[in-house]
Amino acid sequence: MNKLETLKAGAALATMTLLAGPAAAEALFWSTQAKPVEETQAMREQVLAGFEGGVDYQGMDEGPWLTRIQAEMQAGSGTIAVLGGLHGDLSGLGEGLMDLSAIDTSVIGDAMLELGRLGTDQQLYVPWMQATYLMAANREALQYLPEGADLNALTYDQLIAWAAAVHEATGERRFGFPAGPQGLRHRFFQGFLLPAYTGSTVTEFRSEAAVEAWGVFAELWSHTTPASTNYSFMQEPLLTGDVWIAFDHVARLADAFNQRPDDFVAFPAPAGPEGRAYMPVLAGLAVMNTAPDAEQSMALVNYMLQPETQIATLRATNFFPVMPVDMPDDMPASVQAFAPAIATMTGASDALPALLPMGLGELGGQFSQIYTDTFEQIILAGRPVEATLDAQAEVLRALMVQANAPCWAPDEPSDGPCPVN
């Protein structure tokens, strides 16, 4: 080993790297959305390519995303131009965000704008794109649909009967549920199952109706493939054929429809006694006070709200526009399948929107953990339902008090923190 050579090479390398400082003029778009490489690629090439000056789009996990933001806020200077994130990601950042009231948001619905104010009178984030969760099924499963059941107006009981019929006919459990570590299982309980039975996400957490709901889910679980505890994205087991009927976020089902459009159908979430509960998902755009060039950031936010950009975003991410736009005919198969299912679900006479948690700030993760824990204890560990709900309700109440968060829909508005009966 020639030590001198090694040393020289090392010194050269060190000098080189010391000189390689930051040299960026592109606006940095720091986002928790469109993380999968294909979506990131599409965001860069199809959505953001038209922005003058260029955009460096970075899709990140929530952990590093938030850490970087906190670091820039604390340091008082930053490189991030625009933040993109779900309502829950952005709602904890409040104080560090700029007021975006100057941006023209007249075409966006009031309910969404209200969410973006985060309880203040400033527009701390503007709605960027929206999505929801849907059911998807392999066409082969349709023959086992129970008699008299309408795919577009299923109830939970019919869903169970259907999953049971498939189980019986094929000898395998073929209902699939994203209960993996990265899966969005908590959203199903918060926004679909519990509101459908209790008409509430928080207040009626341990009511008799909630006990019934968990009983219903336990029954469904007996026809659910055990591999579900590994699933994060239902599109994969749908494509491999392991799962015939599934629930997931539209962006996590899209690939199945795009790869084999003729094999799958999308349909609304089932209904319970209180209605057809569903959870709309809202992503927003925000600008930090430390943004290097506020004008450029505003221009980028504005650019993202143009109808053409919104349609390009839909193609890239399967998140739908936040404003009415004229859809072109050549949209991807997933959009064509989802659009009518979403319209049916949101327009159903028994539709019951259950919003994403509001006002919890950084406690949002713990809030979701309560629902995940309840699921794991009741369904996976087989603990008694009432006792588990009693214990978790205490945790939930303490959390609501700590966050001092008033109720959000579908719970009745409250004066203080949202009560847990």
Add this chain to the structure above:
Amino acid sequence: MTEAGTQDAPPAPDRVRRSGRWVFVTGVGLLVAWVLVPIWLLLANALSAPAEVTAFPRSIIPSFDTASLEFFFGFRGVLDALWNSIQVASVTMIVAIGLGAPAGYALSRFDFPGKEAFRFLVIMTRAFPLPLLALPLAVMFIRTGLDDTILGLALVHATLALPFAVLITFSLFSGIPVELEEAAWTLGCTRLQAVIKVVLPLAAPGIAASAVFAFVISWNEVFAAAVLTIENRTLTAFLLQSLDVSPLHLKFAGGAALVIPALLFIFAVRKYLFAMWGIANR
């Protein structure tokens, strides 16, 4: 070896040897398969068309469809990120060994107050999870201008790699008899000369091995890389977060893109690794 009825008579020596050989070959085969099968699956799937990756049953021979891999190398910034990763890992390696080897030598040759505490403290740097440290580090880096530089990230990675460098070189130097150095002194060497001319050549393979560790630690680290770099992303930070939520065929292609450079590097330095394990081939 299925014949029965031989319990009474002791087995013939050549049969024992043959069964021993059989066990040996099976063991080797299993170990080789243990390493090669996952790599094979990774490469075979990376070289398959997307539809084949999810298809069942699948063929063992890939169809050499390069669409997934092409997507990766066409993905903006992959090559830059690869180059950044190599730079960060190299600087990490130099810093970790440059500081770690002298520390290891000092631990093995000198008695000084606080030696045990020092050994303990060195390991303590691994006791704090990076997500906890990343925020204050990032704030400090932004203030000092180290933010988003190769050097800044390499310093963090070197901190992670140092305990291994110190402990590996410590045991390495401890294994080299101090008498050899003493002999060199009696022949006129200074302390430093004795180290450079006598101890280092003997320790070189082991030092190279701990350098490989430092390289791999830096190569694999995600969280600090994701928080502390923006423009100068490393490959792992660049790909890993996107990969775990990407479709299967891209996971395989990305996995291959992450594994192959590391494999090549280890292949290049294998001589030193083998030498450390006593299978010298020089």
